[in-house]
Each structure stands twice: as C-alpha cells, then as structure tokens.
Amino acid sequence: MQFLKCLVLSTGLISRAISLESSRCPNISPGPASSYQLAEILPISPLTDPIAIETIRNTLSLYAFAIDGRNWQAFSRVFAPDARANYSAPLPVLYGLQNITDAIAAQINQFSGTHHRYGTQYIAICSPTSAISITYLEASHFFLPHTSPVIEDDSQTLFATGRYEDTWKKANGLWKIVNRNLVFIVSYEGKNSHGEEGGTNTLNRDRLFWILRRSLGLVFQIFLRLVDLEVLETKILGLPEIWVEYALENHTKE
Numbered sequence: 159m160q161f162l163k164c165l166v167l168s169t170g171l172i173s174r175a176i177s178l179e180s181s182r183c184p185n186i187s188p189g190p191a192s193s194y195q196l197a198e199i200l201p202i203s204p205l206t207d208p209i210a211i212e213t214i215r216n217t218l219s220l221y222a223f224a225i226d227g228r229n230w231q232a233f234s235r236v237f238a239p240d241a242r243a244n245y246s247a248p249l250p251v252l253y254g255l256q257n258i259t260d261a262i263a264a265q266i267n268q269f270s271g272t273h274h275r276y277g278t279q280y281i282a283i284c285s286p287t288s289a290i291s292i293t294y295l296e297a298s299h300f301f302l303p304h305t306s307p308v309i310e311d312d313s314q315t316l317f318a319t320g321r322y323e324d325t326w327k328k329a330n331g332l333w334k335i336v337n338r339n340l341v342f343i344v345s346y347e348g349k350n351s352h353g354e355e356g357g358t359n360t361l362n363r364d365r366l367f368w369i370l371r372r373s374l375g376l377v378f379q380i381f382l383r384l385v386d387l388e389v390l391e392t393k394i395l396g397l398p399e400i401w402v403e404y405a406l407e408n409h410t411k412e
Contacts, residue, residue, distance in 0.1 A: 183201060183285075184200065188242065190244070190323050200282065200292070210333065214281055214333050218324075226274055230259050239255050243337075243338040249265070269300055276294065277295070277296065279293045286328070288327055295318070295320050295322060319343045
C-alpha cells in the first residue's frame with residue numbers, strides 16, 4: 159500500500175512538472191517561426207514521454223507513406239478534423255482535414271511519383287495532451303515514371319527542401335496535427351511582410367525559376383515538332399549570308 163501511495167505521488171509530481179513545462183513550451187501556431195527563433199525558443203527538458211514522442215514520430219512517417227503511396231484517406235490518421243495548414247504559395251492557408259487532403263492530392267497528383275524523407279527533428283511534449291515538433295524535409299517530385307535506378311537530372315525532377323512546424327493535440331488517445339506550417343528553405347530567411355526577422359513562408363525561388371525553365375523547354379519541343387525541320391535548318395544555315403549582306407548594305411550606305 160505504501161508503494162502505491164508513493165507511485166501515485168510520483169505520478170502527480172511528474173504530471174505537475176509536465177504542466178509547468180507546458181507554460182514554457184513556445185506557441186508556434188499559427189506561425190511559422192524562423193530557424194533563428196527556433197534555436198532560441200525551443201525548450202530543452204529532461205522530462206520526456208518516450209511513448210508520446212515515438213507515436214508522433216511514427217505519425218509523421220505515416221504522412222510520408224500516405225503522400226508517396228497516394229493514400230489520401232490515411233491523412234485522417236495524421237491531421238485533426240479541424241486542422242489548419244499553411245503549405246506556402248501557391249496554396250492558400252487550408253482549414254479542415256478535407257480541404258487539406260484535397261489540396262495536397264491535387265498538387266501531388268501532377269507528378270508521376272514522389273519521395274519524401276526527413277532529417278533533423280525536434281519533438282517536445284508540452285503537456286499530456288499537447289506537443290510541438292520541427293522536422294526537416296527533403297522531397298523529390300518525379301515528372302517521368304522510373305524505368306531504371308539511374309539518378310535523373312533536375313529537368314526531370316523537382317527537388318524541395320524545407321521544414322514542417324507542427325502543433326499536436328492528443329484526443330481519444332491519438333496524437334494528431336492541429337496546425338502545420340511548411341517553410342521552404344532559401345539561402346536566407348529574410349524579413350516578413352511586417353519587417354520582422356523570420357516567420358517567412360515563401361516558396362523557394364529556385365522552384366519558380368525551374369518551372370519557367372521547364373515551361374520554355376516544353377514550348378521549344380512542341381515548336382520543333384510543328385515546324386518543318388528541313389526548312390528551319392535551311393534558314394538557320396542561311397543566317398550568316400543574311401548578316402553579311404546586311405553588313406555590306408549598311409557599309410555601302412555609309
């Protein structure tokens with residue numbers, strides 16, 4: 159009986175300690191935060207809940223499996239019904255599980271395949287029912303189906319790097335995301351629209367450049383298919399003569 163009393167007392171002290179730690183747990187919603195801010199505000203606590211941490215880590219893995227496997231129904235295992243998600247432009251801020259699912263599915267289905275992988279990760283259990291996590295992300299988006307294990311160049315693959323900033327709630331025994339920000343990584347996280355350091359959530363400018371380059375390449379390919387190549391070749395080969403005639407004519411006029 160004495161042992162049980164000690165156990166109950168210890169459990170109460172741990173719960174109280176976790177509750178106190180919760181008050182020091184930063185609010186990253188709606189966010190996002192900058193890398194500079196994260197390095198300062200995230201707590202380092204000896205009090206951990208390994209079961210909750212591993213559950214959150216596994217749930218994040220389910221998200222990657224769901225996207226790469228096109229299993230959109232599995233999003234309900236990751237996001238709360240009333241979740242908010244900011245995946246950055248061109249997507250607007252999304253509210254609700256169904257809107258998040260539909261928007262991500264429409265974006266991902268443009269590609270033949272994807273491969274999402276995680277890197278640096280931070281998970282903090284703020285209270286028995288709340289947590290935050292920061293997860294570094296790299297993702298490959300393939301335009302062409304895989305035919306061999308050869309590494310493709312960037313004309314066939316869109317690469318994205320960034321991080322997920324997630325706020326979690328535990329309900330009915332399940333940990334789910336209630337707020338998510340996807341922050342694309344650029345060379346420098348500049349000031350946001352309010353002039354504050356960090357907090358930017360802009361699309362990687364390299365991606366826009368890649369889309370433009372890809373579009374121009376496709377237009378050029380279509381152009382080559384439509385024109386008579388022999389006629390085009392004749393005109394191209396005749397360009398030096400045209401320039402010579404033009405130069406001589408202008409020289410004579412002078």
